[in-house]
Amino acid sequence: MTRLLATPAQTHDFGRTLAAVLRAGDLVVLTGPLGAGKTALAQGVGAGLRVRGQVTSPTFVIARVHRPDPARGGTLPMVHVDAYRLGDVCDPIGEIDALDLDATLDDSVTLVEWGEGLVERLADEHLEVRLSRRDDDTRVVTLVPRGGAWPERIAGL
Numbered sequence: 001m002t003r004l005l006a007t008p009a010q011t012h013d014f015g016r017t018l019a020a021v022l023r024a025g026d027l028v029v030l031t032g033p034l035g036a037g038k039t040a041l042a043q044g045v046g047a048g049l050r051v052r053g054q055v056t057s058p059t060f061v062i063a064r065v066h067r068p069d070p071a072r073g074g075t076l077p078m079v080h081v082d083a084y085r086l087g088d089v090c091d092p093i094g095e096i097d098a099l100d101l102d103a104t105l106d107d108s109v110t111l112v113e114w115g116e117g118l119v120e121r122l123a124d125e126h127l128e129v130r131l132s133r134r135d136d137d138t139r140v141v142t143l144v145p146r147g148g149a150w151p152e153r154i155a156g157l
């Protein structure tokens with residue numbers, strides 16, 4: 001499934017739409033080059049899940065837990081990981097292990113930027129959300145189901 005995202009607002013809205021099919025235990029791997037819109041989409045997911053706190057591009061923090069806001073009907077924590085800074089450490093897999101993402105995985109939605117090749121091992125299946133930037137500065141999103149029931153789960157999006 002591929003869709004054109006013409007504006008940042010459309011990227012955000014797509015994240016909100018995606019949030020509606022997410023549930024506890026989900027691993028979502030956001031892929032695409034610098035500035036592709038991964039964090040913008042994660043912000044939309046956070047809005048859709050009604051979590052607390054600003055979903056941002058972290059400068060130092062690599063993983064952040066956003067708790068659900070029950071007052072707005074939120075029920076699921078969202079764990080947002082940006083593994084960009086692990087690109088040039090000597091043991092990125094060890095660093096990922098140290099984050100203890102498997103401790104929160106089952107009860108949360110886990111979204112990871114820059115995690116290809118590092119985080120797939122955390123779950124038997126995951127959803128890849130692939131973003132690309134076109135010459136006219138619009139974005140294209142492609143959902144790539146990686147195992148489990150993901151093909152059916154994203155079929156209606």
Ligand SMILES: Nc1ncnc2c1ncn2[C@@H]1O[C@H](COP(=O)(O)OP(=O)(O)OP(=O)(O)O)[C@@H](O)[C@H]1O
Nearest residue numbers: 005006007008011034035036037038039040138139
């Ligand atoms: N559909 C879109 N059209 C145009 N600009 C967009 C679109 N979606 C997001 N952007 C803009 O692209 C910029 C980069 O977005 P964002 O920070 O989400 O990218 P990223 O993939 O997380 O980057 P990084 O690799 O640095 O983490 C932001 O200014 C955002 O508003």
Ligand SMILES: [Mg+2]
Nearest residue numbers: 038039057113
């Ligand atoms: Mg980002």
